[in-house]
Amino acid sequence: MELDLWWLLLFPAFFGLGWLAARVDMRTVLKQAKSVPTAFFRGVDALVEDKTDIAAQALAEVSRQQGSAPELQLTLGKLYRKRGENDRAIRLHQRMLESSDLPTENRERVRFELAQDFRKAGLVDRAEEILLQLLDGNMGLAARQQLLDIYQQDRDWTKAIETAKELRSDAHSFQHEVAQFYCELAQGEVYRSNLPLAREHVAAAFSANRKCVRASLILGDIEFAEGHFEAAIAAWQNIEKQNFNYLSMAAERLFDAYEKLEKPLEGIALLRGYQKTFPQLELTDLLYQKLATYEGEHEALLAVRETVHARPSLMGVYRLLEAQMEDLSPEGRLDTEMTRALIQKHALRLTVHRCKCCNFRSRAFFWHCPACGEWESFTPNRSETH
Incomplete structure (x- = not known):
């Protein structure tokens, strides 16, 4: 019975110790918050507002006040690079590497950032040299990914193959x-x-x-x-x-x-079969030309009319009007020619290839998207889109 009473007396003591510990922790947090320079919060606020110039100035001020603060300096270097101030980013990261205060575990990371600075500045050879030295360290995976991008950019496909296999x-x-x-x-x-x-x-x-x-x-x-x-x-x-x-x-x-x-007739039959089986293929122009050459204008007109009715498109209508020109009066030909010219103008503007990954649009077809770098992502058949 006495043991139970002692436990009851200890419960308030435990609660009191917990309250005291919470007070001490809060005081520590508040003290640390007060020690953070005002410029740091100003820089964060500027980043939220996407005002990178103000953010860069504020974080640079904090960096000067705090002295050697690797994480802050790395963030500042990335911000310089994002703003296109590659020279400042390079100088910052080089100073960090020259400093004896830089912890060993941060040295590879700084060198990786410096390689990205050189690459952004167009000094690809210097970037590659640094990245090759990082392959056996903690930054090896990130370095190989950067090298793969560099080799694709330089069209060095042999090195790209070797690097991709390693990845x-x-x-x-x-x-x-x-x-x-x-x-x-x-x-x-x-x-x-x-x-x-x-x-x-x-x-x-x-x-x-x-x-x-x-x-x-x-x-x-x-x-x-x-x-x-x-x-x-x-x-x-x-x-x-x-x-x-x-x-x-x-x-x-x-x-x-x-x-x-x-x-040639077997070739035409194959293409007509493809168009019926896969109506999304861009074969109308080609079929019209070959049918007109080998089977006559009448057959070409029938084929175009069938295609356009099944899957209407601006270029299909353009070819359909062209196929009917000979049967029109001189005045009708002039009107139809004007209509065709207008349709062709809008078709050329709207008919594009589109990247399925980033939605980049182009009149030319690419195996390698120039916007996002994805391979075989362009739609081979152009689509009419706004």
């Missing part, structure tokens, strides 16, 4: 990118007419990614250049299994191969 992980295999790098090498050899080496690079691209559409396109080009027209057709038709949306990029190549084999 492979369960989360990202980089097979998609590696296949594109081999395709870049293959395309370069095709331009130099070194077809055997180009064929080797295409085989490597397929080894990395058997569904690589671009590799099939290049392989067809190689076969066509060597006079193997049936093999070229087989390579381009393989795109239907890989990603049928890219068939429009092979359509004219396919027809040229059928022409070389003196089988």
Whole structure:
């Protein structure tokens, strides 16, 4: 019974100690808050308002007051770099590295930031030199990612392949990118007419990614250049299994191969089949031209009318009006020509390729998005959009 009474007496003591500890902690927090310079809060407020010039001035003032504060100086360096003040960022990070007060664990991080400063300033060689020295340390992963970006920017595809393979992980295999790098090498050899080496690079691209559409396109080009027209057709038709949306990029190549084999009507039949099966493909212009040449204007008009009614588009209407010009009176032709010119103007303005990752739009097609850097993200068939 006496033991129970003692426990009852101890409970108030425990509560009192807890209250005292809370008071001490709050006093510590308040004391630390008062010791933070006012300029720090001014800088944070400026960052929230996206006033980077004011933020940079305020944080620089705090940095001078606080002396050696690595985290603050690193933040200030990033802010300089974001504002395009690359020289100031470089000088700041170089001073940090020269300081004997810089903790060893922060030295690699500062060197990594300095490499980014040099890259942003256009001094890519100096950035690469620093990043290569960081590969075996704690910043190795981040350094390799930066190097991969540099090698893609410099179009050094051999180094890009090596670096991407080193970056492979369960989360990202980089097979998609590696296949594109081999395709870049293959395309370069095709331009130099070194077809055997180009064929080797295409085989490597397929080894990395058997569904690589671009590799099939290049392989067809190689076969066509060597006079193997049936093999070229087989390579381009393989795109239907890989990603049928890219068939429009092979359509004219396919027809040229059928022409070389003196089988143009088979080529037309194949393209008409593609258009019926995959109505989103951009084949209206090509089919109209080939049908008009080999089967006459009447067949071309029927094909265009069928396509436009099934899937209306500005360029489809443009071709439909063109196909009917001969049946119009002189006055009707003038009116129709004016309408066609207006439609063509708006079609050229609205019809674009679009990146599926960042929504960047361009009239030209890119395998590598110039905005976000993603590979094979551009829509191969242009869309009419605002």
